[in-house]
Structure formats: C-alpha cells, structure tokens
Amino acid sequence: MSRIGNRVLKIPAGVEVKFDENNTVIIKGLKGELRQSFSPLIAISLEEDGLVTKRTNEIKHTKQLHGTTNSLLSGMLIGVSVGYKVELDIVGVGYRAALAGDKINLSLGYSHPIAYQIPKGVTVEIPKPIKIIVSGIDKQLVGQVCAEIRAYRKPEPYKGKGIKYSDEKIIRKEGKSAGK
Structure with a gap:
C-alpha cells in the first residue's frame, strides 16, 4: 500500500x-x-x-x-x-562567482574562468562573491542547475575547498602524519 x-x-x-x-x-x-x-x-x-x-x-x-x-x-x-530556493557556498582562497547578464562567471582555481549559462525558468542571485542563490518554480530544474554548478568543483575532504550546498556537511579526512 x-x-x-x-x-x-x-x-x-x-x-x-x-x-x-x-x-x-x-x-x-x-x-x-x-x-x-x-x-x-x-x-x-x-x-x-x-x-x-x-x-x-x-x-x-x-x-x-x-x-x-x-x-x-x-x-x-x-x-x-511558494517556489524553491537552494543556496550554494563557495569555499577556497580565490574562489568566487560573479553574475554577468545570463551567465555566471566562476573562478575556481583552474587556469581558466568558467562561464555557466543560466537556463530559462531559474533566477540566480549572488549577494556575496562566495554565495550563490538559485531559485525557481520547477524543483527538478532548480536542483539540476545546482548540481551542474557544484560539479565544476566538488568539495574535497581534506580542506573542504569547492562548491557545496549551504546545509551540506563535509566529512573531513585527516592529512598525512609525519614520519617517526
């Protein structure tokens, strides 16, 4: 049932x-x-x-x-x-996002900037260079856009650098320990 x-x-x-x-x-x-x-x-x-x-x-x-x-x-x-809203946080020195018309310019530590085209039906706000707010009426489309943005630099487990959901908890690993 x-x-x-x-x-x-x-x-x-x-x-x-x-x-x-x-x-x-x-x-x-x-x-x-x-x-x-x-x-x-x-x-x-x-x-x-x-x-x-x-x-x-x-x-x-x-x-x-x-x-x-x-x-x-x-x-x-x-x-x-009501609509749907998802917040993404960018963690890392020099990592930032900027809004340019209908594109998001992402600087994520690569040798080149990344330009992400925002699809229709979704609005993106960047109140701070390290915060992205994606909102819209279609739950699936909002989630897909967030997943695509996050896929450019997923958070890594050692320092936690990358793009993460604001409510996501990154499980940290311990780094190398010095020799005896």
Missing part, C-alpha cells in the same frame, strides 16, 4: 488546476505555470478536498508510479505557490 500515493494534496489559495488530454496536468499559481504529463495508469482527479491520485490496477509498476505521481504533483503545487 502506498502511503505517499494515497495522500490528498491540498490546493493552496490562488492556485488553479486544469486537466488536458493525455493525462496532462496544468497548474497555475502566483509564481507561474507548470505543465506535466503523467502515465495513464494513474488516475488524477480534483475533489473538494484537493488532488487525488488513484491506481487503475495492482501491478507492481503501477504501484511504483502511484507515489511518484503524487510527489511530483505536490512539488508542482509548492513550486507555483
């Missing part, structure tokens, strides 16, 4: 839900509009309590899609009403 799939999703104030052909759900809110197509194996309906997802059969694959569909719908409802 899927507990995630069986939950009823409350629709926040100011959010409008529409259904299109091929099991496509369109959700409009204060922040924008999201559109997603779902499997026909999951029936999505709008009831007085909120959005409800139901399985059409009891096959294992359908059960797997049930919770996933409900979680994706929940993410869409939160995205159009």
